[in-house]
Amino acid sequence: MPPSFRACRFPGAAAPDQLAAFEKEHSGWGYGISRIDRSEISRREPYLRNPPDFALAVAAEGAVEPVAAARMMLADAEARGAKFIGGAVRGLIRSGEHITGIVTSQGLIEADHVVLASGAGSVPIAASAGITLPIDAPPGLIVHSRPFGKRLNGLVIATELHMRQTAEGRIIAGSDFGGGDPGEDRLATAATLFAKVKANLFGSDALTMDFLTVGYRPTPRDGFPIIGNCGISGLYVAVMHSGVTLAPLIGTLAANEILSGATDASLSPFRFSRFA
Known part of the structure; x- marks a missing residue:
């Protein structure tokens, strides 16, 4: 089975309260959640540019190929x-x-x-x-890079960006885990999203997008x-x-x-x- 990854949920504009609510709710469900500061974020994700003051590390969250x-x-x-x-x-x-x-x-x-x-x-x-x-069934657009050197160790979830790196080295990213409208010009939406990925990672100048996918996420009401x-x-x-x-x-x-x-x-x- 492909490896799972620890997640860092980052606060963004007006997001700290949401992050605190997430921490309280999921801790009550038995999730193993810990708050980590900027130095610990950088230790875990050294290529992450401009890490926030704090994040939540969620040991139980992960990803499957x-x-x-x-x-x-x-x-x-x-x-x-x-x-x-x-x-x-x-x-x-x-x-x-x-x-x-x-x-x-x-x-x-x-x-x-x-x-x-x-x-x-x-x-x-x-x-x-x-x-x-x-x-x-909201659509969700995901961008996939060409295989690249190791840049991410875990699943990173920010306000308008979630990204991880696969076992073969591809960085895949989306803007909203729950799905979002990819717009009339999917290529333009993907290009904007991929630019955001590169802007958030050190040493990514040579990182290039390979393809995009749009999936429809079955979400009960x-x-x-x-x-x-x-x-x-x-x-x-x-x-x-x-x-x-x-x-x-x-x-x-x-x-x-x-x-x-x-x-x-x-x-x-x-x-x-x-x-x-």
Whole structure:
């Protein structure tokens, strides 16, 4: 599994109060949070230009390389006997108050249980069975540099910039973890963002952008995951942001609920029924 990184959440204009609120809330959830001063920030991130007076270091936060993680989990599932069928899912097969399978570009597939974990694509699939998932999908533009020398040791989250460096040396960055409008000219937006990355790092004159990506982040209306039954038997929904970092845990809990028929109390706050 790709390495996780410690995070430094930096204050910006009018942000110290927000940072204090983040610290109080997440500490109450059991996060390991520590305040670090400018000298400690510079020790941890020596290439960071103009570090703030203080930041929060969050040991529990990190990053996962989504493609590498997905390939690893798929390979492990196949090794355990799972069968993968390539194709697009067109909708759900509903019989009364029960989901009995899915309609795909490769034909109909019958199933005792269908797990709907298709991110933003879950909305139209659920709608095919008359289920309305309260999910927004704000776009998020990310810039990716060409592989470069080591400049970042962790995940750095500032007011209008979050950035990290991958195992292959690419610095990837975005402006808002929750997503934001990339504008009509995505290349111009990406160029402005990448210039901000370079302005915040020493020794980055030769750093160049390789490409940009725009992803649509499946975000339930109240910000929390939707996990479990949606009022129709045979269908289990798992939609959230960030799905890739939560996938191993949610996959385990969901599998246990589906196979045993028992409910996991830890998932109670995340049921679809809260939107009723």
